[in-house]
Amino acid sequence: MLTERQRMILNAIVDDYIRSAEPVGSRSISKRGDVGYSPATIRNEMADLEELGFLEQPHTSAGRIPSHKGYRYYVDHLDPAYSAPPGEIRLLRKFFAEKLSAMEQVIQHAAMILSHMTNYTSILLGPEVFHTSLRHFQLLPLNEETAVAIIVTSTGQVENKTVQLPPDVPVSEIEKVVNLLNSKLMNVPIYKLKTRLYTELGQEMERHISNYEEIMKVLDNIFLDGEADHQRLFLSGTTNMLTQPEFKDVDKVKTILDLLEETPTLTKMMAPQDGGGIQVRIGTENDHEAFANCSLITATYSLEGEALGTIGILGPTRMEYARVMSILNILSKDLTAMLSHWYK
């Protein structure tokens, strides 16, 4: 039905169009390495393919785009043996094997509810913390002043951080500390590391280690960081942004949505400022430019009196503050109640 050359050209056009989303001109096909014909020749073939119904012209002086029939032909003649690259498959399987902890499910679920009820975007910061514990700790001196701290968690995640060492700490001392930590803090949940450091190790450290206080500071610093980095972010209702008339410009929405994908930035923004309770950040009070026209309302939930995570609603500055604040208030309390019931 189609000549070999026509098939090749059709394939080239579909491929190009899939990549570029722009009508494909004869010149650009001609310039591809795998097609050895001039634009004029391609044009002739394209005219034929159009007549046969495989291509379309959006308008007279545009390039061609595949018609439905063209796509259909392309799909039906795809190499059936084609398989995604092995790296991709490995990734797919790896993600698929992951599981959410019961805790995370609750958070994710809450995110969904929030976005549905408010018609805004909800952002929930949940403590990954809950299902990861310490498997291994290492502190490798790089030189006299700096060392790399390595934390391996029960889920196999490896975190590392470069830290400044206090002056004049002999290697033997460091080894002692590391051994102590590994023996005493093994299997302790990440989020409890910092407190356990003091409650369980304080005395022993004081007895055996010379620079006790300064080393304590270093460790404190390391675990503090681990705590923040391990939080997990759940989003829901991002498309609700689109329904707001102030964001009818796609580019504006895009900058916001892109920022929502940037987990670290978002995590920082969600961090509660001084004290808990409901917090409202209006427009530029969010310290990111893309949120200049947004307001972020957050509330914290907690376990045993300690703030664990944050739930938040992102909307236009023109937001139904009263309603959203009330809903956040209720849900954060319910979450807190549920958690304390759960982990008791």
Next chain:
Amino acid sequence: MLTERQRMILNAIVDDYIRSAEPVGSRSISKRGDVGYSPATIRNEMADLEELGFLEQPHTSAGRIPSHKGYRYYVDHLDPAYSAPPGEIRLLRKFFAEKLSAMEQVIQHAAMILSHMTNYTSILLGPEVFHTSLRHFQLLPLNEETAVAIIVTSTGQVENKTVQLPPDVPVSEIEKVVNLLNSKLMNVPIYKLKTRLYTELGQEMERHISNYEEIMKVLDNIFLDGEADHQRLFLSGTTNMLTQPEFKDVDKVKTILDLLEETPTLTKMMAPQDGGGIQVRIGTENDHEAFANCSLITATYSLEGEALGTIGILGPTRMEYARVMSILNILSKDLTAMLSHWYK
């Protein structure tokens, strides 16, 4: 700092703007029932409020919108006792109490993976079926010809459907059928109801019930419906639609996204046509106009040889068919494998 009247006007402007997203003019404030002043008076106050920094003008001849300071004032002076309407709170708590079954988590998780890996929107149809079973069945005659069938599931969901009764069925007969169903089909998973109807009840029905065949038809009809309605839909990556240049027009995206919210329509579209395997529906081959520029690629996963659900990717007609088809193929097989392992 602000006079009572200024506060009132500021509040009115913020409220109006929250609702309308349009700059608020003096006239519209004046016309509100709760403000008894003419536009000119309002204008004077508005000029003052602008000077104080609570309001802004997008341009000289537009109405006013609240500034950040204006929102801040509004928020800080919100009635602290305000609480969302009780109906809303009840709804919130109800949703929050819901739980996803293990099965559903897997599906939802798969949806996320798919959208992340493909950068398109993923739609997964999972069998709610798995964790709901029949708790109670009722058939209430309305008159001689019609009756309401009520199905209560183990999760407390209540489904009802109006059905046509065959002529001349005495009430006593109906009662017998209902009793038989309740005694024999109690705790049977919804998805097995239809087959069990025949395997377990066929003979007994035939013996005791006069209009056996016609009543069977009615029941069949009822359970068929329940089966379809109980499938659960998971979406992920809806915002990926935005990154496609063909959908840079917000209105176009909106029609698509709106359709994605319509669960029943979507469920129907995802239904596999004749036979399983990977299916590609290009443009208008999807029987909904809003998807004229979209392609939907679907694959089914199954349990014990029976198709249970569908996983799909929605993207522009200009889609990376080969890659997506390969990924769907792998994931659908992995899902099938996982399920058979799970439910054995």
Next chain:
DNA sequence: CTTAGCACTCATCTCTTTAGAGTGCTAACG
């Protein structure tokens, strides 16, 4: 202090013009 009236401003919509990409056709070439 409040309100009516009127001139003024500026965004938005529509219409027109312009620039550029890509075609179709014709004629020449190997």
Next chain:
DNA sequence: CGTTAGCACTCTAAAGAGATGAGTGCTAAG
């Protein structure tokens, strides 16, 4: 006879030029 160069032609997208109208600020009267 298939392939290629050249050129006129077409049509969109971008830029510019009025017309429209909502809403203001100011002034003067109530």
